[in-house]
Amino acid sequence: MAQTASPAPGASGGTATAAHLIHPQTLISIRNLELRAKVVVEGFWAGLHKSPYHGFSVEFTEYRQYTPGDDTRYLDWKLLGRSDRYYIKKFEDETNVRCHLLVDNSRSMDYGSGPVRKTDYANTLAATLAYFLYLQGDAVGLLTFHDDIRDYLPARHKTGHLRHLMLALEQPAGGAGTDLARPLERITELVRKRGMMVLITDLLAPIETLEAHLALLAAAGHEIFLFQILDPAEIDLSLDQAALYRDVETGRDLYVDPQQARRAYQERLAAHETSVRETCRKLDITFLRLSTQDPLELALFHFLRARTQQGRRVRRAGMTRRA
Numbered sequence: 137m138a139q140t141a142s143p144a145p146g147a148s149g150g151t152a153t154a155a156h157l158i159h160p161q162t163l164i165s166i167r168n169l170e171l172r173a174k175v176v177v178e179g180f181w182a183g184l185h186k187s188p189y190h191g192f193s194v195e196f197t198e199y200r201q202y203t204p205g206d207d208t209r210y211l212d213w214k215l216l217g218r219s220d221r222y223y224i225k226k227f228e229d230e231t232n233v234r235c236h237l238l239v240d241n242s243r244s245m246d247y248g249s250g251p252v253r254k255t256d257y258a259n260t261l262a263a264t265l266a267y268f269l270y271l272q273g274d275a276v277g278l279l280t281f282h283d284d285i286r287d288y289l290p291a292r293h294k295t296g297h298l299r300h301l302m303l304a305l306e307q308p309a310g311g312a313g314t315d316l317a318r319p320l321e322r323i324t325e326l327v328r329k330r331g332m333m334v335l336i337t338d339l340l341a342p343i344e345t346l347e348a349h350l351a352l353l354a355a356a357g358h359e360i361f362l363f364q365i366l367d368p369a370e371i372d373l374s375l376d377q378a379a380l381y382r383d384v385e386t387g388r389d390l391y392v393d394p395q396q397a398r399r400a401y402q403e404r405l406a407a408h409e410t411s412v413r414e415t416c417r418k419l420d421i422t423f424l425r426l427s428t429q430d431p432l433e434l435a436l437f438h439f440l441r442a443r444t445q446q447g448r449r450v451r452r453a454g455m456t457r458r459a
Contacts, residue, residue, distance in 0.1 A: 157431035160252045170302045172260050173267035176432045233332050234275045234291040237262045238319050240337035242282040246309040249369035255309040257428040258336045258365045263305055264432050265334060270298050278304055281319040282311025316341045320349035330357040339364040343411040354419040364425040373398045
């Protein structure tokens with residue numbers, strides 16, 4: 137499955153435009169990364185509960201006993217009548233998972249045509265997902281990389297682990313080029329148990345290299361999400377005038393005339409995206425392309441919706457096999 141960001145639930149109910157959500161520029165002004173993540177997650181839940189989307193995860197897999205503080209809307213009244221005990225339907229997105237976040241810290245991620253650099257956006261997205269999953273009781277790990285492996289934290293859910301993860305994400309971008317093969321090889325070696333892999337990168341690398349290593353992860357049974365983070369100027373080549381530009385990864389100076397280069401650039405970008413989508417479709421990987429201007433609540437919403445949809449497909453496939 138491949139999909140891109142679109143309107144998400146907002147505080148006013150229905151679908152919200154970016155104007156109703158927190159702009160990344162405002163969010164990045166919060167220096168503490170964990171606090172940023174908390175703001176996004178709390179804002180997301182506040183908006184979700186006031187919108188028609190609050191029940192998008194309506195399928196459950198099991199029951200658990202009611203504990204004070206649980207939402208009484210999810211009590212099973214029929215089961216109460218039969219057993220005289222209170223049970224809560226346990227939803228698919230509550231089941232514990234082991235998630236590893238693979239975050240690109242290469243030099244190209246340090247680019248930003250405005251106040252929000254790709255690395256700021258990517259690290260905040262990773263922190264948001266980590267914070268959300270940690271609150272759900274899931275084990276979260278991290279692997280950061282550039283042209284080599286940078287930091288690795290195994291997936292855990294214990295006191296202090298989330299803080300260590302946030303500190304690793306606060307490191308500035310470095311290295312030279314982007315090597316997507318190396319981190320995917322390494323995580324395949326390190327993680328033997330089936331879990332979730334979330335790759336966050338600008339994806340400025342040949343798809344042929346990426347496809348083979350994603351296929352290995354998919355073959356191991358991992359649920360895979362691929363977030364491509366791009367600056368608005370990279371999407372439409374919105375440069376004002378012809379000038380010399382330096383490639384931050386190779387150090388080469390390139391003369392670019394936007395008027396002449398824009399069409400060819402957009403055609404190549406579209407072809408690259410088409411190849412990525414086709415690869416993700418074949419491997420059943422969720423692909424989400426985000427601009428650094430997109431509110432982070434959008435990314436979290438689509439992440440959860442994709443997990444719900446993927447869970448339904450897995451259950452249907454299991455029922456088919458049993459039949």
